Amino acid sequence: MGASGWDYSVPYQEDLVGAFDALRRKVFEERDYYWGPGGDWRPEEERLPWPETEEELWEHELVQHDGTHSILDIFQIIGPDEKPDYSTMKQVTEEEALRVLGTRKLTRAHVPRFEEFDHWRWYGRCAVLHDDRGEPREIYFWGYSGD
Template sequence: MGASGWDYSVPYQEDVVGAFEGLRRKVFEERDYYWVSGADWRPVEDRLPWPETVEELWADEIVQEAGTHSILDIFRIIGQDEKPDHFTMKQVTEEEALRVLGIRKLTRAHVPRLEEFDHWRWYGRCAVLHDDQGEPQEIYFWGYSGD
């Protein structure tokens, strides 16, 4: 199948980790992810019911290999001093935004250029997006995952 790109936006809140965790809950509860063991292409008799918990989802061996092609494939936001690794996400800082795009405060207009920040499969990024007056408006999450 190959990796899938995904992105989400939530209203701004100071607690980026809390926003991330809330978004993951929402994606899971709304079943807004690829559930390979219950996929439509399988014969009905081979489909498994949707998992009741994220832990049950990740207990599935196929999910461990193929992922969900969603933010559920990212388990935590890492600190600025931590090295990115599989299943992690890192927030874009104002300094990084300045270095990569020449501006400290990203806006919705910068979303098409977010690909210029470091990224690879099974790793996510997030950034605070601001309005034209520089006030934070939303948190944007994006990444690539799945096989």
């Protein structure tokens, strides 16, 4: 199948980890992810029901191998000085934004250029987006995952 790109936006809050956790719960609850074992491309008698919990989701071998092609494939946010690893997410710092896009305060208008930030498969990024007055308004999450 190949990796899939995904992105989400949530209202700004100071607690980045809390926003990330709430977004992951929402994606799971709304079934906004790839669930291959229950896919409608399978004959009906072979389809598995949607999992009730994330633990149940990750118990399935196909999901362990192929992922969910969503933010559910990312398990933690790492600090600015930590090296990116499989299933981690790293926030764009003001210094990185300045170096890559020439500004410390990213806005929604910068999103099309976010490909210029470091990124790899099975790794996510996030950034605080500001309004025209420089006030934080949303947190934007994006990445690539799945096989």
